[in-house]
Amino acid sequence: MTDRASIIAVLSALAIAAGGAALGTAGQVPQPAGDAPIIIAQATGAQATGPSAANTFNRLMKRPGSEPNIQPSKDGIHDPANPGTALLQWPSEAFAGFPRTNDGNRVDWVKTLAAGLIRPWTELEDPEAEPFLMDLTIVRQVKGSMPNVVYPHLEHTQWLDCTNCHDEIFVPEKGANQISMAGILLGQKCGICHGRVAFPISDCRRCHSQPKTAEELRQLSEKSSWAKQ
């Protein structure tokens, strides 16, 4: 998909270079600035013979240049003029052969680790040290009909130390932690990592993975205003 987009970009740039030189009429189009809002539809004012440009829909609401795993010199934050930039590894090279997902780094890090494709150290002075694992799964009942959240300590302790979360972020006690999606989006609780460096919160079903039981759903429907009508 994004390959096609870049091909379109290159082709159209070539067309402009050729056409503009021939006709001498290449118009100036304002370029979106750094923090510009995402443009959903863009009017060009041209008398196009094809479909109206005003109704061309940015259906993925993409910002310009949002290709994943792009090389540092083109990623918009590295300075291409910096002599070190060219030496940096490309994410696409590092991630080759890793299990993929649709968001974030496009890498399923848990599967990548489980498959032994990476061997991250646990101790700085002992590359062979094994992590301290805890296999305890917590199910959190959530509001509405959303599937309940299943939290696996096992996958988290593969990466993290107990002290990373306890007790500063999560009190290890049932019912003691107030968690909301709004807070997570703003970077609280799970959102300290998820949505920033761990898989993003657009991947809803990786957490909301236990469907409500028929009984839970029946109780919900009795409480709902629909049932009272």
Place this chain on the structure above:
Amino acid sequence: MRASKRRSLALGIMGLLFVALSVGTWFASSDDAAAEYGDVIINNYSDDAAMRPVIFPHWFHRIRFRCKVCHADLGFRFKAGGNDINMLKIFDGEYCGACHNGRIAWGVENCVLCHSGKPNMKTGVHNSTSDRLVAPVGR
């Protein structure tokens, strides 16, 4: 008749080129975030010291180290810019200097490998979910 046909054809081509130009600049512009998910820009002191901001590639480091190593053992807080890192501490083996000492990883003389960002960028995690929202939320 023939001339008007030719004129409308020329107009049509110009129109198409115009659309192509808009689409081309749309996709070709790289002013915005194409940075890798989790790239951290650290610009606490760099701009003031006439150095490029540091870009910390989180993805690169998690391939090599579990979160625990930096965030539990080395004391990095889970907050972009929330660690008071300076070169003196790094020389003395704190923070990045725990590895970037020429023994575990390449040493501090390779300034431009970390100080590689465009000047004047804000400290923060790049490409976070809240950054990517169509309508921004408050911080």
